[in-house]
Amino acid sequence: MFAELDSGKDSHESLLSTFKVFVPDVRIELNGPRRANQWRGQFAMANRLSWWQLETETEWTCWPEREEERFCLVFPASGGFGARIRGKSLQADSSSALVLGVKDISKTWAHATDDRHGRMSLKLKVADVRRTLTSIFEDATLENIELNPLLDLDSPAGQTLWSLVQAIAAAMKDESIRSAKATALLREAIPRLVFKNFPHRFIERLARHGADASPRQIRAAVDFMRAHMHEPLTLAEIAEAVGISERSLQHGFRTFRGTTPVAHLRDLRLQQAHAELSLAENTLPVSEVALKWGFTHMGRFAAKYQAAYGQSPSETRKRAGSAHLKVTEREIQSPSS
Structure with a gap:
């Protein structure tokens, strides 16, 4: 009007x-x-x-x-x-x-x-x-x-x-x-x-x-985490990377993600560890995969992994290896002409 x-x-x-x-x-x-x-x-x-x-x-x-x-x-x-x-x-x-x-x-x-x-x-x-x-x-x-x-x-x-x-x-x-x-x-x-x-x-x-974090800044923080998740990141480093205070970073994650920065970073690392352990060609033991993605305490890593994926890290690695072995056996038994 x-x-x-x-x-x-x-x-x-x-x-x-x-x-x-x-x-x-x-x-x-x-x-x-x-x-x-x-x-x-x-x-x-x-x-x-x-x-x-x-x-x-x-x-x-x-x-x-x-x-x-x-x-x-x-x-x-x-x-x-x-x-x-x-x-x-x-x-x-x-x-x-x-x-x-x-x-x-x-x-x-x-x-x-x-x-x-x-x-x-x-x-x-x-x-x-x-x-x-x-x-x-x-x-x-x-x-x-x-x-x-x-x-x-x-x-x-x-x-x-x-x-x-x-x-x-x-x-x-x-x-x-x-x-x-x-x-x-x-x-x-x-x-x-x-x-x-x-x-x-x-x-x-x-x-x-301090000033509230914007959704854009929280997305930037997540991108920074993804790019550096194999490093020993601190809240101060993440907050500095996106130009906000640690308190604003904490508040922004609670507001826009319903979690904390530490929990979100842990979940990202768990996803990467799960993806690597699920690879048939993975030859690293569970402990080395965990350390690679920032988990230094094996007991806590196993507990978080079990809660997220319903199985232990070793079970994931074993199933990936078994699946790879079955595929290899089928290929041997049925060679292509």
Whole structure:
């Protein structure tokens, strides 16, 4: 959906009805005469995102008609945008953004500077934001995280946030450059950027635990393990190879693989040992195969092998040898003509 309206050709009723599609359950009032107000607006909705941009000469006040969690970012371009949240009045200007993300919002308002007010707004589905939030802080909610609603756009994180929102705005206005996959990535990246870089109740946890590993970094760690599994690898070496901390490596494997780095490396080595012991042409004893793939304790190696493959390493080697012997006997008894 995309709509572009302006006071030269459209009525206030059209503007208000369109706005209500994007922000339902809100009562809107103009703080001035409608006739004198010149305005224009663009509205778009796609890929679980709602975006709109408004420029108007008359100031507005909005009252939510019911309490609900939301995640809406407002970026004033001219004038200011304010909200009363949990009994406190907050004001954003062109150097800041305002996050409307909790139930306790009693009203919002826009005021003009030099007879004009403009703002860009981006609204995300609450369910998507919750998933991103809990992936960072398992016990966090939009309510208990106590995010500071004012975001400093002059900070490095603020500048990045503004760039991401501008990218979404360009795609929402032009369907030819819109990508569902790219939008999905931005839809996750924006709240992740906010929750990991702006003040809130849980922000100190990130300082203690370090940055989260990405799925790409965990895949790179697995590739590094495969390439060096015959070497005595340490967690520090694996983490350094992919550019993350040991704690982040541990957390990333638990998140994306459901295991630990040590257990995953052991499983990779077991697979290689099993493959080698299953070869009919293998002549190495079990102990040498185990040592080759990093297992120095034969008892633990045998126990892990038995649990993984339902047979002992020696049984695998014996069966591979027996199968090879049978094939050889058949070839001798039935030589090709």
